[in-house]
Amino acid sequence: MTARLAWAIAAKDLRVERRSKAALSAALPFATTMLLSFGFALGPGRLLLVQAAPGLLWLAGLLAALDLFSRSYQAEADGGCLEGLLLSPVDRGAIYLGKAAAVAVQVAVLFTLTGALTVALFGLPLGSSPALLAATAVLGITGLAALGSLFGLLTALGRTRQAALPLLILPLATPVLIAAIRACALLSAGSTDQVAGWLGVLAAFDAVLLATGYLVYGHLLED
């Protein structure tokens, strides 16, 4: 039941975003601008660019995703749709999981495009373990989406200003960011040692963040 409802909510959110392009149309130019700025700031030294690229990619992706998190609730805020979700007798956790799944797909699109840009601009090698790279991306994006869906709700409810969203999310996203950057840096350097450890850290944070979101979402949503 929870999975069916979560799927219905995620499918609705993705359909709305596919038509409105409200979130990605703002996040993508922002991430692109950041990557270009980083590139110019670091200069033409290829080695430095390659070494910094994993960090720049995740940092640009996260900062661009902050806007995406609040925009993911825009359709709910317009026309009182959030109240419609509140008044439906569905599992609040299912709403959270559905919203998080939709945000994760959008963030994945954002990271895919910015990742391609990073490879093209900075010459970031993808390494020889595409499966581990994909696992790093999935776990990292899941953690960010878990956080963003929870705190994005607060801005939609008007309990916090959109400007305060980074203050809430960035401290909690830091462990996810560090683990994802380290795993990516190791993989792009061709090393798989210690990657499992960083993936474990990511998986543990994802589990904690998703469980916390599942449990507290209903309390945040209620009057």
Next chain:
Amino acid sequence: MAHQPEPARSRAHRAGTPGPEPSDAAVSLRDVTRLFDGLPAISAVSLDVVVGETVWLRGPNGSGKSTLLRVVATALSPTFGTGTVLGDDLVRARDRIRARVEYLGHQTRLYADLTAAENLRFTCALYGLDPRAVPGALAMTGLDAVGDVRVGAFSQGMRQRLALARAAMRDADLLLLDEPYAGLDVDARAIVDDLLTRARTLGRTVLLASHEAPADGLVDRAVELDAGRVVLPVRERNRPRRAPREPVREALRETVREPAWEPVPEGLP
């Protein structure tokens, strides 16, 4: 729908028998107060609505009609006071209440980037309804030709129609309508009236907040709110059960000059 209405018994209550027993109360509020920033939007409201009854909430702007409906819908919690809706506690059993209540407020709660049919299908997914009901609901509100058009292209009146289609499709035990006639043309107003008539026929309970008097015979009684308090609960008493209904506006005038109508003391059913 899990709950079966008992229209016959409800009609008997409307005919003037003593106040509702607990099992007959669709809405029962006791001294409910809701504060916003320390100021009461509704204050010590006590109200009983019997299953199958249609009650018109009237009052000036800011009198607390919308807040009262939102408290009954469980969109807002009462700051003070207690109450039950369809036999369930207003605070502790919100999900049970929500499964049986449809609230149509000032906002239509529609996704602008989804089509009319997609919006209704999403409602079906949330409430576990059969999506095959969607075409019928669209046809009932005259929107069948634009079912595949995004709601963002709809006028306010069309959005209101779609919200009415959603309410009709849900067929909830308790219908809460907040200014349902606002912004509607003559045809669309007839849809609201049809919804009220259908609710009466099926023994559903309706709380209707409106500045405008509903059409003749659509409501059983009126409750007036002013400054967040119930000031004029009016119940038709000692009238033959089959007597033709009179327009509510006229009935309210009679409360002033006609002793056959008796104000019910606040707090009593």
